[in-house]
Amino acid sequence: MVHVGIDVRSLDYEQMTSRGIGRYTLDHLDALIKSLPSWKFTFFNESGVTPEPLASYLQRYPNCQLTSLNYLHTSNLDLYHIPDLMSIIPGYDSGLRIAPPYVPTTATFYDLIPLVLREDFIDLWTENPRTTYLTRLSQLKESSVHLLPISDYTANDLKRHLDIPQERMSTIYAGLAPSLGPRTPEKVDQVKIKFAINRPYLLSVGALDRHKNFNTVLTSFMHVSQQIPLQLVVVGSFCDPYFTLYKKYVAENNVQGIVFTDFVDNETLATLYSGALCHIFLSRYEGFGLTPLEAMACGCPVITSNTSSLPEVVGDAGILVDPLDAGTVAESILLFNSSPEIRQSLISAGIQRAQKFTWNNVAKKTEAAWNRLLVNSPIAVTTSRIPNNISQHTSNKNIPPAASYRESGYSFCIITNGAKPDKLRQTISSIIAQKMPSSEILVAGILPSEISPENLTYIPMKDAADNGRLGDMRNAMCRQARFDHLIVADDDMIFHEDFYPGLLKFGEDYDLLSPRILNCDGSRYWDWAIQSEIEQRLISYQESSHQQYIT
Secondary structure (H helix, E strand, O other), rough: EEEEEEEOHHHHHHHHHHHHHHHHHHHHHHHHHHHHHHOEEEEEEEOOOOHHHHHHHHHHOOOOOEEEEEHHOOOOOOOEEEEEEOOOOOOOOHHHHHOOOOOOEEEEOOOOOHHOOOHOOOOOHHHHHHHHHHHHHHHHHOOOOOEOOOOOOHHHHHHHHHHHOOEEEOOOOOOOOOOOOOOOOOHHHHHHOOOOOOOOEEEEOOOOOHHHHHHHHHHHHHHHHOOOOEEEEEEEOOOOOOHHHHHHHHHOOOOOEEEEEOOOHHHHHHHHHHHOEEEEEOOOOOOOOOOHHHHHHHOEEEEEOOOOOOHHHHOOOOOOOOOOOHHHHHHHHHHHHHHHHHHHHHHHHHHHHOOOOHHHHHHHHHHHHHHHHHHHHOOOOOOOOOOOOOOOOOOOOOOOHHHHEEEEEEEEEEEEEEOHHHHHHHHHHHHHHOOOEEEEEEEEOOOOOOOOOOOOEEEOOHHHHHHOHHHHHHHHHHHHOOOEEEEEEEEOEEOOOOOHHOOOHHHHHHHHHHOOOOOOOOOOOOEEEHHHHHHHOOOOEEEOOOOOOOO
């Protein structure tokens, strides 16, 4: 039985599950579990508490379970998958840092919109999210993770902008919910009454971020509505700040015929698609473009952009236009209104085209990529993932199983908010002075500019440092640590010159005198209280105190 671990932390965040990536993740998982009943799936999140979106999966499928990241490194996984690699929600640690070493890993990749359209995204972001996003891209480029882009266009972007080789990618596309399809005229009439739709209507669906280019949709509609009776129905969440801006613009300029529906359920959305004159989607960039596919499946002809992945999705089953050319868009709308034969031919072509994109096909492509990784991986499917050259420490019952995934040695993990550069420099110098043969220094938080990162591994976590999230910084360092003994320190600690000799002298009994943390998968920590007299300590602070705690 193949055992697959899935990072489902993003499903703990409502802002993720209500948007496209969350929907994609849930549909993808559902298809995989259905198509691979003999495989075992373990979902991992921070708490081990089942997020609501996954509750039904655990009830329906006996080959699924959910547990905490505490057990990630001891779960004997054959594969590991990251559905959301690029989320920069505060506190959401990089999936690449969490991924277990020596386990073949895949990650779904959606788009490079923030990088390609940086003037609308990362150039406008504050320092922390911008740094986080660019750091993730750097991690991705340097990693060996196998990417599962949702379109060939996204794969080409990864190659063009990040130099990701083709052999590290397998396009899997996206699928449609089986429930999507044309609705009856009676249902359409009911929905039209509900939203006060009394004329033929165009349908716009989804967020209205700047790259979605709603300005051209609005301009085209205002031009055409002067020639024929027409309404524009806009489906999307009122929580979207862009919706608020456009609603305000429409009201202040007395633009007639526009209906903002707020978020609607899937049945209502399918019915709105079914009754529309056409679906209009003029995004400047999409990693896949799901709403045109949904529209085609429901018998709604499509006018969409001739850019990015959209021609790949729509093919010749819709009208492709320059998304900034409002005149051509207006002509296409008028064509649908005046030529029912052309409209009907594209409806038929759209329904046929949509049938090619199923979640079952996505699952099969994913399975094929996973099987290739299993065959080609230097780590065979086995009951143990521990390479022979890694010390397993099986004779030491005090070290948890997770320690067997690290090399034998010491990782010094320093937390800093950057406010004490002189003390931090002394801390680092005191560690280097130990001249320990198997050791490293990791620093998480804000590294002062006057401190050189030459002899250490720096993990920038400004937001966590500014907001005092010590646990997040400890997690990040412990997950990235190379060695099996971890020493977590503040940036004002001085390691005594007798520290390393003390390790050699006291051996395992040294636990009584040091803040060594043995749980090296970074999942849980316990503090060692040093209550000995100062002359007995092998670690000293600059501030003297009878009781010292390393947290």
